[in-house]
Amino acid sequence: EPEVTQTPSHQVTQMGQEVILRCVPISNHLYFYWYRQILGQKVEFLVSFYNNEISEKSEIFDDQFSVERPDGSNFTLKIRSTKLEDSAMYFCASSVGTGSYEQYFGPGTRLTVT
Amino acid sequence: GQNIDQPTEMTATEGAIVQINCTYQTSGFNGLFWYQQHAGEAPTFLSYNVLDGLEEKGRFSSFLSRSKGYSYLLLKELQMKDSASYLCASYNFNKFYFGSGTKLNVKP
Numbered sequence: 001e002p003e004v005t006q007t008p009s010h011q012v013t014q015m016g017q018e019v020i021l022r023c024v025p026i027s028n029h030l031y032f033y034w035y036r037q038i039l040g041q042k043v044e045f046l047v048s049f050y051n052n053e054i055s056e057k058s059e060i061f062d063d064q065f066s067v068e069r070p071d072g073s074n075f076t077l078k079i080r081s082t083k084l085e086d087s088a089m090y091f092c093a094s095s096v097g098t099g100s101y102e103q104y105f106g107p108g109t110r111l112t113v114t
Numbered sequence: 115g116q117n118i119d120q121p122t123e124m125t126a127t128e129g130a131i132v133q134i135n136c137t138y139q140t141s142g143f144n145g146l147f148w149y150q151q152h153a154g155e156a157p158t159f160l161s162y163n164v165l166d167g168l169e170e171k172g173r174f175s176s177f178l179s180r181s182k183g184y185s186y187l188l189l190k191e192l193q194m195k196d197s198a199s200y201l202c203a204s205y206n207f208n209k210f211y212f213g214s215g216t217k218l219n220v221k222p
Binding site: 031033035041042043044045048050055056058091101102103104105106107108 | 145147149151155156157158159162164201203205207208209210211212213214215
């Protein structure tokens, strides 16, 4: 069964550094998403991406964040100048789009900023 | 603004039926989603409602009333593996707003 994959599973970085989180959505899916979940808190929407551009973004998704689909398979989230409060689990998700709202989540990348 | 409320925790017995409620107040609304999340894992899609009424999917059903800003998830024939958090999320033009989740404890 096709699945969304994410790498790395765990990333440790120092405050102020840049990190890139990688995701490979399901191949025939057209909509891609990033979410974050701080430990013990709710899932928070960051951004949605369709047709090679940002479709929607939340208030959290400021200039510190960017997304890219550098090739036909990868979908990346870049976090610049990381802060302690960026420590969280970051989930990528994808959906077919037209006619189906069902989202498939990847296993997540745990980001720890020290 | 976005406001989604669900009970923090519920307990039910194996084999029973449980209803998890969700109320929402969001600026713009296109649908209501339910996800299951086991501790330490990613959310798993359960169901969504775009129109008012009941959607049934095996042991899980979800109901939506848009006029009341209310939804519920109904789980039948509870199994121990159903112990998890259940997340309600409203959808508005490709943006999702999640509630804090309801932790369901299923006891033998």
